[in-house]
Amino acid sequence: MLELDVKLSRGHFDLSARLAIDSPMTACFGPPGAGKSTLLGMIAGVVMPQRGWIRLGGETVFDSRRGVRMPAGRRRIGLVRFDPASHPRQTVGELLRDTHRNSVRSGTFGFAGVVDLLELEPLLDSGIQSLPAGDRQRVALAHALIPAPRLLLLDDQLEVSGVSNSALLPYLTRIRDELNVSIIYVSHSLGEVLQLTNRMVLMVNGRVLGFGDPHEIITDKILSAGAPLQGIENVLPVTVLGHEAENGCTIGYYHGSELVLPMAAHLAPGDSVDVSIRSSDIALSKQYLRGTSIQNQIKGRLCAVIRTPGHAVVQIDCGITLLAGISLKALHAMALREGDTVYCLIKAHAFSYLGNPSRDGQSLDSREVSLVH
């Protein structure tokens, strides 16, 4: 159980949060600048609140009135933040063995078990600097996990590494279930939140605007809130296959399907990039449509319908969860029911690229790019 009541003022930004989290997996969702990283930093002990208290498993790790300030290293909290530049010459194996050696006294999950769970065996002899971003994330996760934390915090790594946390989702489920470690992770995708957990913290402007069942928060807080929360509902990790210069589009690959995306000539085949699509930009059909101008038809299964006055958001399992916004009239006319097969219809130009793409562990900004036609 994590309980906290904290306050921090930093320039124009005020954070005030009160929470009691006992779920094994909790998503922290909110627009950029909401205070998610700051909150995670306070829990981990790398950002000091000005007032308040934090208790983990009944133990007080921070209390401004009583002068308790437990150092980050003693909290047994794994904050997954990783800077490969701090390990310029180490291989993955060297780093993780060092981590294991240094944590033996305080407890450890064991080197072999973590390497196996995160499928890192083939990377042990690779230099950390040369790893692709996705692999680096798993190394960062192993680095935080080996010292047997009681709580794992996954900050948003999108800006840093060019890929979101989505690629880690299957591993997070195993960590929660097999190692019994509670997890709080920052997500930018509501679809992802619904797929992975039934507990969510919604942060906006330094405040906890909602805490609890994601469906209820989406209905009560997000759909009625308008900007800046709308438009970040679905995030898809895509691998670039190539470009069709004559058709003005880029082709991506996602979960067994090809996607037609807006032209992004700076990307090269093999690059990983996240694309976002608003729920309101996804239409639904019960059949595959022929002779349509809409280029993307992603097949999925309808899992749930979230109703609001005059509006509905439909949750569809397409390998990852997508949210599609439709009118109640359309919902009734289509007689949609849970378990139905549906096609998500998405125009190529409705997708937006998020963050910096990654290839071979580097951001595209810092390397030469070859155009593919």
Ligand SMILES: Nc1ncnc2c1ncn2[C@@H]1O[C@H](COP(=O)(O)OP(=O)(O)OP(=O)(O)O)[C@@H](O)[C@H]1O
């Ligand atoms: N080290 C710092 N010093 C001063 N202000 C900071 C610092 N780090 C963040 N801020 C400010 O604090 C506010 C909250 O930032 P924070 O990074 O916690 O938000 P966030 O919700 O994690 O955003 P994002 O989704 O973009 O990562 C922002 O206004 C940010 O500019």
